[in-house]
Amino acid sequence: MTGRCVVHSTFSPERVYQTSTGRVFAAWADPAAKARWFSPNGPHELDFRVGGREVNRGHDQDGQVLTFESQYHDIVAGQRIAYTSTLPVGGNVVTVSLTTVELWPDGVATRLVLTEHGAYLDGHEQPPWRQQGTGQWLDALAGELEHGKSTST
Secondary structure (H helix, E strand, O other): OOOOOEEEEEEOOEEEEOOOHHHHHHHHHOHHHHHHHHOOOOOEEEOOOOOOEEEEEEEOOOOOEEEEEEEEEEEEOOOEEEEEEEEEEOOEEEEEEEEEEEEEEEOOEEEEEEEEEEEEEOOOOOHHHHHHHHHHHHHHHHHHHHHOOOOOO
């Protein structure tokens, strides 16, 4: 098969949010809060439970449909979230990933460590693009925690 390839990449950004782990966790678990910071421009569905799924739809710069779909495999309230995701563009899967989100109290703040292991298929997406996008939505989470309506659990 010519033109077929897989690039593997792992990245692990960290953030410190000036609020409790319960409030950070709530911003991931509450559908309205998650939609505000994760998917402000497109339809978003969230069934936040083990076995549940999340779907975020949008369009790329060429107008092709993007569907970021995740399935939750492990959730420990206030501490850990583990999920797998696929990203099809125009009907072709371009990435498959495993992500963990870990939360630790850091004084009165919360330290979040997100680790993503990705397989990038056939050159349609590049690891630096995913890292940049993930960083942007972690920054948007900071805005949600500062200005949004997420409440502590």
